[in-house]
Amino acid sequence: MSGRSIVRPYGDTTGDGMVQLSFTLPVPHDKRAEGAALQLAEKMGLDPAMVVHAKAVGPAFTYFIVYGRVSHLVDLSKVEVVERDYPLLSPKEANLTIRRGLRRRLVVVGACIGTDAHTVGIDAILNVKGFAGEKGLEYYRELKVVNLGAQVGVPDLVASARREHADAILVSQVVTQNDAHIRSTREMAAAFREAYDEADRPLLVVGGPRFHESMAADLGVDRVFGRGTTPGEVASYLVHALVDSRSTPYRERTA
Amino acid sequence: MTTTAYRRHLELDPATVRRARSLARRAGRPIVQLARAHTTVSVERAVLRLAGLTGADPDGTPWVNRLVDAVRADVGLDHGVALPVWDALTRGTADDLAALAQKASAGSVRFRMPDGSGARQAARAARRSVNAGIRRIDTRRRERERLVKRLGDPPQRPWIYLIVATGDIYEDIPQAQAAAREGADVIAVIRSTGQSLLDFVPEGATREGYAGTYATQENFRLMRAALDDVSKELRRYVRLTNYASGLCMPEIATLAGLERLDMMLNDSMYGILFRDINPIRTFVDQRFSRQIHARAGIIINTGEDNYLTTADAVDAAHTVTVSQLLNEYFAKEAGLEDWQLGLGHAFEIDPARPESFRLELAHALLARELFPKAPLKWMPPTRHMDGDIFRGYLLDGFFNLAGILTGQQILLVGMMTEAVVTPWLSDRDLALRNVRYVLNACGNLHEDFQPAPDGFIAQRARQVLAEAVDLLERITDDGLLNAIADGTFGLMRRPASGGKGLDGVAKKSSDYYNPATELLEEARP
Secondary structure, three states, X not given: OOOOOEEOOOOOOOXXXXXXXXXXXXXXXXXXXXXXXXXXXHHOOEEEEEEEXXXXXXXXXXXXXXXXXXXXXXXXXXXXXXXXXXXXXXXXXXXXXXXXXXXXXXXXXXXXXOOOOOOHHHHHHHOOOOEOOEXXXXXXXXXXXXXXXXXXXXXXXXHHHHHHOOOEEEEEOOOOHHHHXXXXXXXXXXXXXXXXXXXXXXXXXXXXXXXXXXXHXXXXXXXXXXXXXXHHHHHHHHHHHHHHOOOOOOOOOOO | OXXXXXXXXXXXXXXXXXXXXXXXXXXXXXXXXXXXXXXEHHHHHHHHHHOOOOOEOOOOOEHHHHHHHHHHHHHOOOOOOXXXXXXXXXXXXXXXXXXXXXXXXXXXXXXXXXXXXXHHHHHHHHHHHHHHHHHHHXXXXXXXXXXXXXXXOOOOOOEEEEEEOOOOHHHHHXXXXXXXXXXXXXXXXXXXXXXXXOOOOOOOOOOOOOOOOOOOHHHHHHHHHHHHHHHHHHOOOOEEEEEOOOOOHHHHHHHHHHOOOOEEXXXXXXXXXXXXXXXXXXXXHHHHHHHHHHHHOOEEEOOHHHHHHHOOOOOOHHHHHHHHHHHHHHHHHOOOOHHHEEOEEEOOOOOOOOOHHHHHHHHHHHHHHHOOOOOOEEEOOOOOOOOOHHHHHHHHHHHHHXXXXXXXXXXXXXXXXXXXXXXXXXXHHHHHHHHHHHHHHHOOHHHXXXXXXXXXXXXXXXXHHHHHHHHHHHHHHHOHHHHHHOOOOOOOOOXXXXXXXXXXEEEOOOOOOOHHXXXXXXXXO
């Protein structure tokens, strides 16, 4: 950046403030529709606004492309960036970091615990098919994934973790009747704390649509993932928590 | 606009093509023997579904699951459920299958394996009941043929294939009808994430799914009825697609036949590779489900596009060809005809790679000419769609051009907002305009397109075919199950002893009886 802290969008001249946008309104395409699009653009701060394209999408909708000048200023000195506390890595970067930092594969044991038979969450994260266009953790060459599936008892999960020398435990909880997800997660966390020394304990990660990310300490786990979490986020977190914090610094990256 | 018939462009060596097919046959034959020697819980449940058993208990567990589990607990799975079940019915234990399932799950029926005249009587009764289901599938097929005759097929090739996926069948219906009005010839209803791993088929109309809508018999029925309405309005038969792959392939195939679905995703290896389903379970289920599709006149769509989302689309191009050849062999062995083989492939080469479009053309032409009678399914870029919607729109234009130039017949319409949002109304409209522009601008360009006989495209096609033959030779030496275990396809390693659903597989005993398989196999020439 040059030293200036106030900027405007750039079309073809410094300070022209030009932006483009497209949207659909649920109205038939006629003069009134174009007027409606202009009204919306003006309310969004485009002045002047130009409807450069309007086209009917079926009998009841119209699609618009609008150009216009915004009067708003952007003050760079007041930009606040909410960063996740770990960088998002591509599978390649995650693999490389593990290979360099750990010199062996990182072992992840996943399960739905208690009575929960909904493996949709754990499968979306672990299966190579993945979720939201991202491949699941099975796709990462440097991750060894053991997916125990549904309705796994906590003692079985602890035993599997020991057998596989797990670095991390991933637990998914979808069923929330009578706070079943909270109770089974606490039970799981307590069991791992009892079975392991704190220094050797695998990383405990839990996820599900009804969890909030701020609940980790309360549940006794290391990390909570909520609705919409993608495999890449989980993998990046595992690498951050298990590899980066111990060894090689990673290349800085803005996600 | 109408499109003219495609003619050949590549001079593939007929001897190499024959060699590729005979190797695929050799690789596939032991798998077919394995499939014939085993049954699965889902095959047996499909038999009960054909005999008319529907519904679920108050917990949502289907009665077919209840009954198969009860029979299995008493006499095992290796005889099949037909003889023990119809033995219980002919003994007068219950009035019908539904009552028997209820009694069995309450524990008030003991099953046994009948012998002698008891066995013959049970077999006759089972065959009669199951035949009623197969006749219903036949009726649905004739109904489709009548509708297609009356309303007509799309005027152009490729058929335009669009996806809806709201999770709520009652939202899917208006979206699907709108998509058909906008020009879709085929509507696919994406399933809820993870349904392929459920070892039962949910019941009833469903309004809540994860990134898709559950495949249920009632959802199938509702959507087919809605598309029948819109087909009449548009004077064009709009086809309906769903997904068979997963732990319930035989049952979902059966339901698709009973409710007149027109296409089904059915890949011979997808479940193994991408869902970690046990290989034996998959091959047994796949064979039965394809026998049902064959009878129902359903076009299958195979899933080779998936390999290219994990492996590099150039390095792994020959694995797509190998998988297509195997899918073809398994499909034909199960009774499917050429016109039912929607073999899949995809436009997934990194666009930053020099000559990427020529490579795409070479791969697409190879598939076209290796399977000249199959309606190939051409899948749009997903892996290299990165949120730059303008670049994505251009890429989709090139995808459409490649598909139209190389005579692909089922074109899954690419969305510029791939990997950004589920398609908006305007995304779908723009995507269809993209397809229509290319069709209108050069729908018959293939007439003028003649790649140089020793040029880049022809040589690349020959190279991929040669690599496919090499790989097939290795597979026939090692065995397909070992090749799958070694990570040959999609880079996934899947041993035959692992994966989900293995506990639902049983080796058939000498007195195994399955009236559905018997009826499906004896009808064949």
